[in-house]
Amino acid sequence: MTPAQSSMLQALDPVLGAKGIVTDAAEIAPWTIDWRKRFRGSAPAMLQPADTQQVSAIVRAAAEHRVALVPQGGNTSMVGGATPPPDGGALILSLRRLNRIRRLDVEAGLAVAEAGVILQSLNDAALERGARFPLTLGAKGSATVGGLVSTNAGGVQVLRFGTMRGLVAGVEAVLADGSVFDGLAALPKDNRGYDLTQLLVGAEGTLGVVTAATLRLVPAVAQRGVAWIGLGSPADALALLRRMQAATDTLESFELIPVGSVRAVLAHVAGTRLPIAGDHPWHVLLEATVADAEAEAPSALLERLLAPALEDGLIADAAVAASEAHAEDWWRIRHSISDSERAQGPATQHDVSVPVADMPRFLVEGAAACDARFPGTHASGFGHLGDGNVHFHVRAPAGRDPNLWYAEDAPVVTRFVHDLVEGMGGSISAEHGIGQMKRDELARLASPARMHALAAIKAAMDPLSILNPGKLVAS
Secondary structure, eight states: OOHHHHHHHHHHHHHHOTTTEEOOHHHHGGGGBOTTSOOBOOOSOEEOOSSHHHHHHHHHHHHHHTOEEEEESSOOOSSSTTOOOTTSOEEEEEOTTOOOEEEEETTTTEEEEETTOBHHHHHHHHHHTTEEOOOOOTTTTTOBHHHHHHTTOOOTTHHHHOOHHHHEEEEEEEETTSOEEEEOSOOSOOOSSSOHHHHHTTSTTSSEEEEEEEEEOEEOOSEEEEEEEEESOHHHHHHHHHHHHHHOSOEEEEEEEEHHHHHHHHHHSTTOOOSSOSOOSEEEEEEEEESOTTSOOHHHHHHHHHHHHHHTTSOSEEEEOSSHHHHHHHHHHHHTHHHHHHTTSOEEEEEEEOOGGGHHHIIIIIHHHHHHHSTTOEEEEEEEGGGTEEEEEEEOOTTOOHHHIIIIIHHHHHHHHHHHHHHTTOBSOSSSOOTTTSHHHHHHHSOHHHHHHHHHHHHHHOTTOOBSTTSSSOO
């Protein structure tokens, strides 16, 4: 621990109390490793404030003593965005004790939740009142509101409801000087200059520490329909999506999956089975929902809309879930893809996006280009077709040592994939953020205008560079 860190902790001891400062290495250790266990850091202390005022005191003390802070929620970052640096030069600022839902107004369609509220807990509370927060992802049992806001999280419902940018109506945050920005009021009109709320969304804790957010709610699902479809190509899937979007506004998810990913799940996850017969190169899992119990049942709607697609050969086969159990089983296949593919061996996993119209071409041509450029590898992509988000994996050749693959091959493969994405006008980060994993690639590929703006904003809002150093932009 540096002298500056020690002095800062002494100053904060009467403010934070016994629960607020953790220095036991064993207790801190789990929070110094990222979700994928690819980045390992070190921190001599973890600060655990109980409210916004304590966060403010911590940040003010950090600025005074020139001590860096790494804000952290559920530690579910996929890009090392919440992992402290390995030199122990930063303290972890855990927001997990800020876990109150301050307000839940179903009539207004708004909830005010603190940064440490777990996504699943927020949804459970909303459902008790007949509402829901329309964002779902695999880490819903540990991801927190602060992290979701700070990374502009996405998930499988972006098709209908958008990312966190569209779901955040206001933010409360502690800025780098310790001052508190109170932007929780959900004002439909507010022309007081720069939109600080949206600036903080997706900033990955580099501009301020989000302590609470006002989030948009929607009515709870009264009925849902889930369908599994087999078809010949991603182009056919896009044509189906466009056709169904023109016919209904109830589509919530539209997941495109190659047959190889399906087979990986069936081989790896006990009890899973394909919902349809036949050997189809591509599969689609889609879901439609309605909030009105008297409306046409989504399952009947899907059957009605899919029948013409079967008749004219756009799709080869389809099944509509006959029960909630079937629907959950089918979603289990989708949510098990990443783990199942990892079980097949080391791979580079890329969260990227391309224009929706180009996603079919990227899935086919991008995979072929990677396989040709790196003999013995196997590339494939799956993801959210409606928003162009591709989870693009390149598996190492059989027998390749994992350590050598990640150290020597993976960086070269990643640069190649990112160049393909950039060539299509896409983004190297669709929903996981930049963190430390993609920081150098962002600097390599982004336009000078973008990088200048990012650096200028960071310098202006965090001139001492004490907030999440080394993430998103070089500090």
